[in-house]
Amino acid sequence: MTLTDYLVPALLYVGVFFYAAGSLGLLRFQDAESRLHALTKADNVGLGFVALAAALHWGSVAAAVKIAAVWLFALMAAGATAQLMARRAKTSAERGSDE
Amino acid sequence: MTLAFDMILCLMIVGTAAAALLMRNALAAIVFFIVLGNLLGLAWLAMDAVNVAMAEIAIGAGVTGVLLILTRQRLNALGDDLVSAELPGWLRAGALLACAGFTAMVGSAVMSVPPADDLGGSIAALMPGLGIENPVTGVLLAFRAYDTLLEAFVLLGALIAVWSLAPRVAWPHAPAALALAEYEGHDVAAAFGRLLLPLALILAVYLVWAGSDLPGGAFQAGTVLAGGLIIAAIGGVISWPRADDFYLRVALVLGPAVFLIIGAAGIALGRFLFYPPGFEKAFIVAIEYGLALSIGATLALQLAGPPVAPGRKG
Numbered sequence: 001m002t003l004t005d006y007l008v009p010a011l012l013y014v015g016v017f018f019y020a021a022g023s024l025g026l027l028r029f030q031d032a033e034s035r036l037h038a039l040t041k042a043d044n045v046g047l048g049f050v051a052l053a054a055a056l057h058w059g060s061v062a063a064a065v066k067i068a069a070v071w072l073f074a075l076m077a078a079g080a081t082a083q084l085m086a087r088r089a090k091t092s093a094e095r096g097s098d099e
Numbered sequence: 100m101t102l103a104f105d106m107i108l109c110l111m112i113v114g115t116a117a118a119a120l121l122m123r124n125a126l127a128a129i130v131f132f133i134v135l136g137n138l139l140g141l142a143w144l145a146m147d148a149v150n151v152a153m154a155e156i157a158i159g160a161g162v163t164g165v166l167l168i169l170t171r172q173r174l175n176a177l178g179d180d181l182v183s184a185e186l187p188g189w190l191r192a193g194a195l196l197a198c199a200g201f202t203a204m205v206g207s208a209v210m211s212v213p214p215a216d217d218l219g220g221s222i223a224a225l226m227p228g229l230g231i232e233n234p235v236t237g238v239l240l241a242f243r244a245y246d247t248l249l250e251a252f253v254l255l256g257a258l259i260a261v262w263s264l265a266p267r268v269a270w271p272h273a274p275a276a277l278a279l280a281e282y283e284g285h286d287v288a289a290a291f292g293r294l295l296l297p298l299a300l301i302l303a304v305y306l307v308w309a310g311s312d313l314p315g316g317a318f319q320a321g322t323v324l325a326g327g328l329i330i331a332a333i334g335g336v337i338s339w340p341r342a343d344d345f346y347l348r349v350a351l352v353l354g355p356a357v358f359l360i361i362g363a364a365g366i367a368l369g370r371f372l373f374y375p376p377g378f379e380k381a382f383i384v385a386i387e388y389g390l391a392l393s394i395g396a397t398l399a400l401q402l403a404g405p406p407v408a409p410g411r412k413g
Contacts, residue, residue, distance in 0.1 A: 084287050
């Protein structure tokens with residue numbers, strides 16, 4: 001067993017922990033902003049750890065760069081959608097409708 | 100481990116499919132449909148069919164999902180509250196029977212393929228002559244190129260069908276803008292569109308180039324391009340061209356036209372769609388770049404819908 005053999009599952013578990021925390025937040029938090037906060041922040045940290053585990057598992061710089069690009073794309077998409085949904089939720093709350 | 104993964108994935112696919120069908124709320128049903136497309140992509144990935152997985156996620160989940168959301172939006176704007184009426188019993192029984200029959204037919208067709216027919220082996224034996232490594236690209240652009248050529252024209256035909264829905268006064272203007280102009284998040288959407296469109300262009304170019312030897316190809320690249328165009332249009336960064344725009348027309352027919360011209364030139368060498376020996380890869384890559392551009396433009400404009408008269412919305 002080398003160091004990576006221990007590190008890869010450890011990073012995966014940490015990633016899954018953040019995903020679970022994000023999902024729990026989505027289910028338990030009260031308002032739209034808090035739920036978005038849990039979903040977009042915790043899940044992207046979780047994805048980061050899973051991506052790190054995958055990069056270590058493949059063990060090549062080329063693969064690691066591609067995986068990092070995937071993570072960055074996911075961050076950009078999550079950031080943009082979170083902003084859009086939060087603004088929508090804010091105006092809906094001001095208007096008093098739930099659509 | 101693998102069996103457990105496959106079983107869980109199968110349960111999730113059936114579960115999300117049932118949820119998509121049974122949801123009363125149209126938006127929730129669409130969300131489950133998109134999740135279903137992504138899970139199906141995972142299933143293809145688990146079977147090592149990376150090309151199919153990419154196409155399923157990009158077209159099945161991505162483009163179809165956006166299409167469904169836009170459809171719901173337009174129906175809502177027209178005053179349809181999207182509540183399905185209670186169907187009579189005979190119609191439900193008939194639908195059940197038709198779907199069960201279709202499933203049985205597909206199942207028996209799949210089961211009739213013997214696991215050891217070695218189709219992959221016979222294609223692998225032909226591949227060295229092409230100078231490319233990806234067997235899926237080999238089948239699509241060489242061994243079954245006729246099917247792909249027709250597919251490219253079907254896609255173009257579908258756009259002509261969408262355009263034919265335009266009222267007389269709307270022709271040949273541009274489709275309705277997707278931009279979220281009055282919407283509170285329009286600056287976010289604009290920034291995202293400005294960022295994503297060039298990245299989508301680079302990714303599409305890479306996907307075609309990689310498609311010769313690795314998973315990828317014209318259809319995946321075209322969908323990525325269409326996705327970038329749609330996001331940019333939603334952000335208001337680009338506006339749809341008029342239906343009679345010269346450059347638009349060129350972009351739409353470039354792929355099918357290049358494919359047809361190269362195919363017809365093959366007749367001079369003996370056979371329709373015959374590539375001259377030694378130049379197979381060059382011709383395949385040229386066709387694929389043309390196809391990717393045309394597929395991207397066609398998909399984006401199909402999604403944009405028919406032209407509308409200026410000054411009117413959707």
